[in-house]
Amino acid sequence: MEHKRLYGEILRFGIVGVSATALHYGIYFLLQRLINVNVAYTAGYVLSFIANFYATSYFTFGTSPSWKKLFGMGAAHGVNYLLHIVLLNLFLWLGVPKVWAPFPVFAIAIPVNFLLVRFVFKHKNM
Numbered sequence: 001m002e003h004k005r006l007y008g009e010i011l012r013f014g015i016v017g018v019s020a021t022a023l024h025y026g027i028y029f030l031l032q033r034l035i036n037v038n039v040a041y042t043a044g045y046v047l048s049f050i051a052n053f054y055a056t057s058y059f060t061f062g063t064s065p066s067w068k069k070l071f072g073m074g075a076a077h078g079v080n081y082l083l084h085i086v087l088l089n090l091f092l093w094l095g096v097p098k099v100w101a102p103f104p105v106f107a108i109a110i111p112v113n114f115l116l117v118r119f120v121f122k123h124k125n126m
Contacts, residue, residue, distance in 0.1 A: 012060040013114055016052060021106055024048035028102060037098050041088055042081075049077055061121040069120060076116035083109050 027044035034040075053073055057065040084105055091101040 009060060009118065010114070013056070013117075016055040016060050017110055017114075019055065020048040020052040021110070023051060025102055025106075029099065032098055037088070037092070037101075038085065041085070041102070045077075045081055045084065049074075056117060056121065061118075063121060072120035072123075073117055076113065076120050080109055080113045080116060083112060 024044040024047075027047055028037075028040050031040035031043055053070060054065060056073070057063050057069060063069070087105040087108055088101055091104055092098060096104065
């Protein structure tokens with residue numbers, strides 16, 4: 001039964017994650033032509049984080065949002081954001097075009113994020 005619940009969480013996390021990632025990338029794609037790529041990436045990240053927090057709470061894990069969860073998810077996403085920025089700049093430095101550079105970042109950072117966010121929402125004291 002626990003495996004079934006975990007698989008459901010992973011599926012719902014994937015749905016929320018794809019939506020948040022699409023929002024993040026859409027904002028980045030529009031802004032990267034106008035402003036610095038790091039600023040564009042950060043703006044997309046922050047806006048998608050807000051939507052992601054509520055969807056993760058209600059839909060993915062079936063819990064109510066709380067300040068503790070917001071701060072816990074904020075801390076998890078703080079770590080994840082640093083991973084994103086480091087990887088984004090690494091891929092840009094390696095010559096990946098700025099329009100495509102977020103995709104390998106997402107492939108690496110999203111699984112790490114699942115583990116961090118799951119801990120926040122499943123930890124009893126949150």
